[in-house]
Amino acid sequence: MGDKRHERGICELYAEDPERADYLIFGRRANPDRRGFMQGAGLATMGALLGAAIPFHRNMPAGLIPAALAEETDSFMLEGKDGLSVLNDRPVNAETPAHLLDDDVTPTARHFIRNNGIAPESTSPDGWTLKIDGLADNPMELSIDDLKDRFEVVSYKLQLECGGNGRAAFNPPASGNQWTVGAVGNSEWTGVRLADVLQAAGVKPEAIYTAHYGADSHLSGDPGKDAISRGMPIWKAMNPHTLIAFEQNGAPIHPMNGAPLRIVAPGWPGSTSQKWLTRIWLRDRVHDGQKMGPTSYRVPRYPVAPGEEVPHEAMRIIESMPVKSLITYPKSGHTLPVDHRTVEVRGHAWAGDEHVIAMHVSTDFGATWQRAELMSPPNPYSWQRWRAELNFPTKGYYEVWARATDSKGRMQPFTVNWNPKGYLNNSMHRIAVRVEA
Template identity: 80%
Template sequence: MTRLPQERGLHELYAADPERADALVFGRRTYADRRGFLRGAGLATMSAVLGYTIPFHRGMPGGLIPAALAQETGEFTIEGKDGLRVLNDRPLNAETPAHLLDDDITPTARHFIRNNGLPPDSVDPEGWTVTIDGFVDTPLELSLDDLRSRFEVVEYALQLECGGNGRAAFNPGASGNQWTTGAVGNARWTGVRLADVLGAAGVQPQAIYTAHYGADSHLSGDPDKRPISRGMPLWKAMNPYTLIAFEQNGAPLHPMNGAPVRILAPGWPGSVSQKWLTRIELRDQVHDGTKMGAPSYRVPRYPVAPGEEVPGADFRIIESMPVKSLITAPASGTTLPTDHRTLEVRGHAWAGDEHVTAMHVTTDFGQTWREAALEPPPNPYAWQRWRAQIEFPTRGYYEIWARAIDSKGRMQPFTVGWNPKGYLNNAMHRIAVRVEV
């Protein structure tokens, strides 16, 4: 077997030339015919690397990194967090391994972290205020006590996902945090409806968009620069599940999740849900704050070739996130005990502003699919639990793939089209399972 230089990782090699990577990693002399390869010495080598035969190898797509080899390693612990993998330390960004997201309600300790700048030095709720101004009849300055006392306090399970979740899988690669699957969570958030607060301020007819401001600071230290200031159309701000939130899972927000108060705009990129919130301005135009312009949190209006340069005017702002699912149990790489051929597979599914209507799984690389049991969400914008019982026909190496279908009939793809910033990757999640004799 040809040995790779240590400094070249498996993902890097496959990103450059997946067919050639098959030849280098698994010893195939010619890589023009993956199916021929998977009937000869290459199949034997791949099976040896995995430690098992591959019963459904004929359905395996060319240039596919086996899920057993594609898993990232190395966990990083942050105060108040458990098992997150750090992607960047300035600003701090960390994701949650899929198998640690099995809870219906994501524990605060396992909720991902996405920062654009440096968090404020103090997140003491005493003296903290949120200003509502711009095109309103009565500008407001509200303390956390004001929010609690003047408006109805509500609590919902709401999914929140980074727009770049899945970026690591794009080829060619896109700049930014190399999220795999773990920049998503479904915590229970307590707060007040943003619509109620805006109603109290009096929305003027000119207002069409919000602008959000937080207490975090720019990495440069320049006080005149903002790390991020995004917004949303007024109709999304008036959605009853869009919140000004001050509790996470029944306790004050974690400092890295926006304490003491943040916006929660579920189903949209997490960047819309401003953390360390200090101000919401109503504007008569689409907000032009930091990271509102192309290509930030925007995708091309039309399909583009990998690596193609796209004019700024040809980007659209990302709004509702696409349908997606995650396998949370078992963990990828699981080996079934001897004499066990049956396994429960489970996970979650979500669909931006929509809901999920069906889930399917496959164990033969997509040749056949079986429907999984799908539970309804406890409230709109919560992710949905799904389960499937799988029986394996014989000993060997298997991959389980999962796909969701949303209420508009849109289905998760095997792979997604490339875009310059690596957003909206909703490709099917897959895990590796080995079955003993």
């Protein structure tokens, strides 16, 4: 009989049992304080794999896969998109590698794609209409030209993030697309305020929630099923930065980003921002459409153990997304030239309905932190640029960790509580840097 052993990669080993993987691969055993402890051959093995010594190895947490070994990319080619990594092709879902998100305004070609069904064959604005009905005094049907003519047109830089961004880091694994960090973008969206349209339609006092419908079709092909139909509380719909958008970065919206018409509800999971929008139904109850429950875009109301089953009644709908940051320069794996030990690190930070008030970075696995320069956003709900100049004490392998703090004092954690669907992972982003000499 031939050898039928399954050759497991480092990510699979760590997903099963990170501390045992530490021992098997590097000879590293965990201490009670969760810091790693390596010496001799184990330290030499990790250094050899990384291509450099690790000056701050004593601070390295047990069970931590070095960032340089945890990175996997798969180039995805789609008309009008550049450098995205594919996660699924039915439906199409693709994320943007962190180093391609360095622009203050995310180019359309680099904005992530999150679909739940099959995109409509035609996304021409000609003949496209939006119906507003339900608990409305003046139900209406509007063309895109009607929206432009009857309401003030505004443009804002707004961040959108998939609720499952970061799902790939959960252990045990959660079902769904295994996003790493790139299911986020900050394009400039042009459209009309949803609040203005709803006020024109006359929201009845008993209306408490919107219900959204789009022209995409269910994966099964069944015309009686919606691909996705979510909504939001009326108070969020009335936020002046919640838009019905018809342009992205000064041009028509990309077909995979919802052309010709979509909602942009910034700071909330991207699923709230219905693409290929055709109808908004005003309701006197929380919407119960496709992907509204029982576990879709919901998390436990209380901390649960990894792998624990959570009753449906204990799940709550995700609203504002948590504080988060991203390192966009340099690209992970960057090597400084000989005789250079200084590098500028930069990226973006955002915080759902709040704003970011502080950014810190670490080069010694979180033992010490350096404050980064943080810029104000151009408008509410845009991500914020940050930068820091880092000096490395000697040659070797380093990791840069980034940590944001929001206006309510909430700080990014190193790890987050597990949840069944792998939502809201706002753990600190980290990249690998090597110093030659």
